[in-house]
Amino acid sequence: MGAPQEAITEDEIVGMELPDTKPNSKNxxxxxMSKKPINPQMSPEKSGKHSSSDKAKPKWSxxxxxxxxxxTVDPDAYDRVLFNNEHAVIIKDMxxxxxxxxxxxxxxxxxxxxxxxxxxxPQLLADIKVEVERAKQMVASELRRKYGQFSKSExxxxxxxxxxxxxxxxxxxxxxxxxxxxxxxxxxxxNHLHVHVMSRDMTSFLVxxxxxxxxxxxxxxRIGHGPCSPELDGATIKKLAEDHENIxxxxxxxxxxxxxxxxxxxxxxxxxxxxxxxxxxxxxQFASLRLHVRHNSSSTEQSSYVLxxxxxxxxxxxxxxxxxxxxxxxHAAKVLFQTINEYAFSTxxxxxxxxxxxxxxxVDLEELCSLCLRAGLVDHSSQVRLxxxxxxxxxxxxxxxxxxxxxxxxxxxxxxxxxxMNIVDTHCKHILFGCEDGEIYAPMLKRLLAENVExxxxxxxxxxxxLDNRLVSLQLAATQMSRVFRDTRVxxxxxxxxxxxxxxxxxxxxxxxxPPLSSSSPATxxxxxxxxxxxxxxxxxxxxxxxxxxxxxQSVEMSATPVTSWAMAAKKGAAVKAPPQSSIKExxxxxxxxxxxxxGQRIDPPTPEFKKDEVNRxxxxxxxxxHHLRHNCPYPDGKCEHDxxxxxxxxxxxTLKLVARMSACIHGSECSDxxxxxxxxCPFPESRESGSKGxxxxxxxxxxxxxxxxxxxxTAVRRLKIT
Numbered sequence: 001m002g003a004p005q006e007a008i009t010e011d012e013i014v015g016m017e018l019p020d021t022k023p024n025s026k027n028x029x030x031x032x033m034s035k036k037p038i039n040p041q042m043s044p045e046k047s048g049k050h051s052s053s054d055k056a057k058p059k060w061s062x063x064x065x066x067x068x069x070x071x072t073v074d075p076d077a078y079d080r081v082l083f084n085n086e087h088a089v090i091i092k093d094m095x096x097x098x099x100x101x102x103x104x105x106x107x108x109x110x111x112x113x114x115x116x117x118x119x120x121x122p123q124l125l126a127d128i129k130v131e132v133e134r135a136k137q138m139v140a141s142e143l144r145r146k147y148g149q150f151s152k153s154e155x156x157x158x159x160x161x162x163x164x165x166x167x168x169x170x171x172x173x174x175x176x177x178x179x180x181x182x183x184x185x186x187x188x189x190x191n192h193l194h195v196h197v198m199s200r201d202m203t204s205f206l207v208x209x210x211x212x213x214x215x216x217x218x219x220x221x222r223i224g225h226g227p228c229s230p231e232l233d234g235a236t237i238k239k240l241a242e243d244h245e246n247i248x249x250x251x252x253x254x255x256x257x258x259x260x261x262x263x264x265x266x267x268x269x270x271x272x273x274x275x276x277x278x279x280x281x282x283x284x285q286f287a288s289l290r291l292h293v294r295h296n297s298s299s300t301e302q303s304s305y306v307l308x309x310x311x312x313x314x315x316x317x318x319x320x321x322x323x324x325x326x327x328x329x330x331h332a333a334k335v336l337f338q339t340i341n342e343y344a345f346s347t348x349x350x351x352x353x354x355x356x357x358x359x360x361x362x363v364d365l366e367e368l369c370s371l372c373l374r375a376g377l378v379d380h381s382s383q384v385r386l387x388x389x390x391x392x393x394x395x396x397x398x399x400x401x402x403x404x405x406x407x408x409x410x411x412x413x414x415x416x417x418x419x420x421m422n423i424v425d426t427h428c429k430h431i432l433f434g435c436e437d438g439e440i441y442a443p444m445l446k447r448l449l450a451e452n453v454e455x456x457x458x459x460x461x462x463x464x465x466x467l468d469n470r471l472v473s474l475q476l477a478a479t480q481m482s483r484v485f486r487d488t489r490v491x492x493x494x495x496x497x498x499x500x501x502x503x504x505x506x507x508x509x510x511x512x513x514x515p516p517l518s519s520s521s522p523a524t525x526x527x528x529x530x531x532x533x534x535x536x537x538x539x540x541x542x543x544x545x546x547x548x549x550x551x552x553x554q555s556v557e558m559s560a561t562p563v564t565s566w567a568m569a570a571k572k573g574a575a576v577k578a579p580p581q582s583s584i585k586e587x588x589x590x591x592x593x594x595x596x597x598x599x600g601q602r603i604d605p606p607t608p609e610f611k612k613d614e615v616n617r618x619x620x621x622x623x624x625x626x627h628h629l630r631h632n633c634p635y636p637d638g639k640c641e642h643d644x645x646x647x648x649x650x651x652x653x654x655t656l657k658l659v660a661r662m663s664a665c666i667h668g669s670e671c672s673d674x675x676x677x678x679x680x681x682c683p684f685p686e687s688r689e690s691g692s693k694g695x696x697x698x699x700x701x702x703x704x705x706x707x708x709x710x711x712x713x714x715t716a717v718r719r720l721k722i723t
Contacts (some may be wrong), residue, residue: 142352145351238295244262304355305428316377343481381687611655621643
């Protein structure tokens with residue numbers, strides 16, 4: 001690469017600042033050729049040694065002319081790295097020679113050869129040309145962002161972009177790619193192969209020595225100072241005074257005239273001196289203000305960020321990440337960072353190369369663990385928890401936050417509040433909003449767009465599976481990051497209530513059958529049972545042997561022996577000998593009309609199928625369960641904090657029963673209130689972790705149901721009094 005022109009600043013372009021006034025600018029040649037101490041104190045970036053606060057601690061050491069090697073060995077550890085793939089790394093030059101100066105560092109095993117020798121490999125040359133084009137695009141984008149407003153050929157594009165109704169296709173504007181030069185050193189200053197991609201700053205701000213001495217009317221004298229004015233020195237004034245005395249002798253009128261001229265001249269001289277002093281002070285104040293504005297602009301540029309807000313219960317990470325626990329979380333964070341960075345720089349206009357990526361994933365962790373267990377995505381819930389911990393380790397601006405026991409409504413509220421807070425922040429350049437539930441999030445986004453139409457261009461919908469039609473109707477930009485999130489919905493098995501299925505078994509057989517039932521609620525169980533045509537019906541899969549008490553005063557619990565088909569079940573049922581009519585006094589009906597098991601524990605009626613979205617929707621309405629289900633709210637009129645006015649349809653009332661069952665009854669399983677709406681056994685699925693401490697459901701020690709309400713037998717029995 002030939003010797004580049006010196007870089008120019010923004011102020012020099014508009015002619016408001018004298019060139020070469022930056023106090024701390026570095027010169028690459030001076031830095032390399034200056035004397036070094038015998039044992040130099042290497043910086044962490046060159047030596048590969050990091051402080052305890054650094055996020056990565058590479059073990060390699062690169063010193064002096066080998067300083068570029070560290071970026072190819074551990075690129076993720078340095079903020080200077082702008083792009084990284086299997087072929088090359090793109091970084092910012094530590095000693096820039098122009099306004100924008102990048103380096104492309106090949107990862108090939110030939111990267112220690114001289115450029116002339118290394119690029120004899122056609123494959124390496126082809127790969128690096130592709131990466132150089134990528135770097136040129138980044139430099140061109142940065143030039144447009146920094147200097148587009150000062151370019152005459154860019155004005156049409158800027159006006160079209162800032163118009164109230166911008167066109168779909170902006171004018172091309174200035175071709176910034178023509179302002180870029182690329183190449184390598186014929187005599188490289190560093191050992192590792194590197195290609196320079198830099199802006200061509202050809203505007204000179206120097207005055208050639210050949211022009212000196214300058215003529216008095218030379219236009220160069222007026223640069224930055226206005227027209228030159230001759231000085232009125234003491235000799236000139238003295239000469240005028242002498243002439244004035246000579247002229248006095250002519251006549252009185254001429255003497256008066258020259259007196260007035262002299263006074264006026266002295267006044268103008270004093271006024272000119274005062275004006276120059278004031279001008280110097282104003283110039284100093286103006287320079288200070290420009291420095292302050294530049295500092296604020298640089299601070300805003302350094303603090304810009306792109307935010308990804310993600311509903312972690314809707315966008316599910318790939319099983320390959322979840323199953324690897326801690327390492328899977330770290331890998332998922334790395335891939336997500338690369339994907340967001342690539343999307344941001346390829347689609348967002350005027351994005352600074354200093355831009356940061358912030359990710360906040362809000363999730364009901366217990367619900368996510370339950371979903372992953374029921375769907376068979378993981379073997380143990382600990383894998384999901386380790387994944388969450390690993391996700392937050394390597395990227396300091398990545399957070400995966402468990403909202404706690406309050407559930408999905410907290411996730412939705414946090415998503416909405418963070419969206420409103422960041423969309424008005426000038427440092428936030430763009431928001432990727434990760435959601436899939438159009439019923440909940442479409443109205444939220446619609447309200448935001450109605451309040452501020454300009455926010456539309458700063459929001460992109462992030463999704464895994466196919467986008468909901470209600471979200472599509474918002475006409476927002478959308479991106480599907482299938483490298484990170486599942487692109488198919490999670491298939492969870494649907495359990496059928498076994499008590500409900502017993503309704504069509506013959507009466508005598510049904511009373512003698514004890515099916516092997518799980519204590520889990522059908523709506524929440526993570527059992528892998530799938531109904532097929534070859535599976536034996538649960539009601540006759542296993543029958544227990546009959547047990548008859550020796551005492552005639554004790555009740556008899558009737559059961560049957562195991563059968564393997566419906567035909568055998570019917571045969572066995574027909575073979576059961578009923579007690580003599582004289583010995584059966586009467587069936588003993590339940591005094592309270594409540595179904596109970598052998599131990600007398602209350603069995604709740606079957607609940608409708610658990611539909612997450614519908615349950616969350618009803619929870620957000622904050623309905624009064626007692627009012628809508630029993631019509632007897634215990635609070636006086638006007639004192640209840642929950643809604644009494646909402647009119648529930650039949651399906652909503654069934655779902656509301658399910659919501660009420662998720663709260664434990666204070667009277668426990670012995671409750672005798674036939675109209676009780678609360679739960680009398682834990683409806684949550686059992687934990688699949690062997691040897692888990694606490695209660696056996698997925699909530700563990702945090703479950704609100706007492707131990708005796710877990711693993712309950714839900715087989716209803718009838719008692720016959722034998723005489």
